[in-house]
Amino acid sequence: MTSSKSIRHWKFTKFLSNKDYIFNRSYVLKFVSSKSLGNAYKSVSGWKNYKVTPLLSLNKLKKNLKLKNVFYKDESKRFHLKSFKALGGAYAVEKISKGKKNIIISSATAGNHGRSVAWGAKRLGLKCKIFVSQYVSETRVNEIKKFGAEVIRVKGDYESSLNECKKLSKKNSWKIVQDVSTKNYKLVPQLTMAGYSLMIKEISKQTNQYITHIFLQAGVGGMAAGVVAGVAKYFKRIPKIIIVEPDRADCVLQSIKSRKLKKIKIKKESIMGGMSCNEMSYIPWQILKKASNYCVSVSDKNVAKTVALLKDKKLSKNSIIGGECSTPGIISLVSVCNNSKTRKLIELSEKSNVLIIGCEGNADVKLYKQLLSKGRK
Numbered sequence: 507m508t509s510s511k512s513i514r515h516w517k518f519t520k521f522l523s524n525k526d527y528i529f530n531r532s533y534v535l536k537f538v539s540s541k542s543l544g545n546a547y548k549s550v551s552g553w554k555n556y557k558v559t560p561l562l563s564l565n566k567l568k569k570n571l572k573l574k575n576v577f578y579k580d581e582s583k584r585f586h587l588k589s590f591k592a593l594g595g596a597y598a599v600e601k602i603s604k605g606k607k608n609i610i611i612s613s614a615t616a617g618n619h620g621r622s623v624a625w626g627a628k629r630l631g632l633k634c635k636i637f638v639s640q641y642v643s644e645t646r647v648n649e650i651k652k653f654g655a656e657v658i659r660v661k662g663d664y665e666s667s668l669n670e671c672k673k674l675s676k677k678n679s680w681k682i683v684q685d686v687s688t689k690n691y692k693l694v695p696q697l698t699m700a701g702y703s704l705m706i707k708e709i710s711k712q713t714n715q716y717i718t719h720i721f722l723q724a725g726v727g728g729m730a731a732g733v734v735a736g737v738a739k740y741f742k743r744i745p746k747i748i749i750v751e752p753d754r755a756d757c758v759l760q761s762i763k764s765r766k767l768k769k770i771k772i773k774k775e776s777i778m779g780g781m782s783c784n785e786m787s788y789i790p791w792q793i794l795k796k797a798s799n800y801c802v803s804v805s806d807k808n809v810a811k812t813v814a815l816l817k818d819k820k821l822s823k824n825s826i827i828g829g830e831c832s833t834p835g836i837i838s839l840v841s842v843c844n845n846s847k848t849r850k851l852i853e854l855s856e857k858s859n860v861l862i863i864g865c866e867g868n869a870d871v872k873l874y875k876q877l878l879s880k881g882r883k
């Protein structure tokens with residue numbers, strides 16, 4: 507059985523204060539409008555089997571770190587898809603298909619986004635083609651196939667799979683539903699982010715405590731920006747926003763540091779596969795370059811341990827199934843608290859109500875089992 511004592515030694519890799527921080531609700535909602543957030547909530551909350559995901563208390567962790575509350579939004583329960591991604595891609599499919607039945611949906615994915623798109627297409631009876639790189643596990647591919655999508659494997663990394671998706675979609679007039687935005691591709695990613703903001707709408711009803719800090723995982727930044735948009739619309743008080751990334755893929759931290767969108771080189775993929783991204787999405791960059799207070803990067807070292815701590819009730823009263831991408835929020839919170847300088851700087855105290863997004867459950871069952879057994883050693 508794993509013990510929670512060792513967390514006292516956890517450290518982050520990098521910590522950065524954003525010199526350009528300024529949270530302005532109307533600036534944020536210029537990029538993902540308040541109306542689009544409301545529309546997303548109206549649609550998704552009306553879907554069959556919609557259920558608000560639990561807002562759990564990591565009550566043992568909060569005691570250990572001497573904080574008032576550590577809330578954990580448990581997205582492992584989201585629509586049986588086991589990830590917050592169910593809110594984004596599937597909603598975008600619904601919006602762009604506009605009730606038509608004769609269109610074919612396509613997307614490139616590292617895993618969870620593709621599942622959401624495939625599930626969204628299946629819900630509406632649409633055909634779907636999902637492109638994956640050579641690095642996407644067979645388990646994740648099988649999960650996508652379960653929703654009736656055709657999966658096309660492409661040699662190379664995520665970018666290669668996206669290029670192939672674009673090429674074939676253009677040739678065959680398939681409708682691409684991609685969660686990554688560029689200057690010329692905004693609408694679908696905006697819809698996706700509007701879907702993610704449901705998490706904040708739900709939380710605003712699940713507690714009457716004011717959240718003081720949110721630790722937000724980022725890959726290309728879509729989830730973080732969607733949550734920030736939700737905060738701008740639904741929260742009465744603005745919490746401190748802390749962006750969390752794997753140190754092998756810290757494209758948000760590097761962009762904020764250099765005050766411009768920065769493409770980085772990933773030398774080795776992080777075990778947190780969904781977050782292993784080398785460049786931010788365009789709209790999230792516009793939002794996060796202002797709205798994030800701090801960036802933290804963490805190594806893969808404590809991922810397995812955290813999976814085990816969650817499962818073995820070392821952080822909370824009940825057992826929690828959190829996959830690899832659910833762990834870095836906890837790892838960075840612990841690491842920032844362990845360092846008296848950063849703890850003080852970001853004003854973490856006995857008065858703090860911290861929110862962590864438990865963004866996925868055992869979405870990759872095989873990897874989850876491996877991490878759990880490694881973390882228990």
Ligand SMILES: Cc1ncc(COP(=O)(O)O)c(C=O)c1O
Nearest residue numbers: 723725726727728729780831865
């Ligand atoms: C499973 C999973 N995939 C991907 C991401 C990254 O999302 P995005 O690329 O929108 O920043 C996360 C969380 O940050 C995640 O938990």
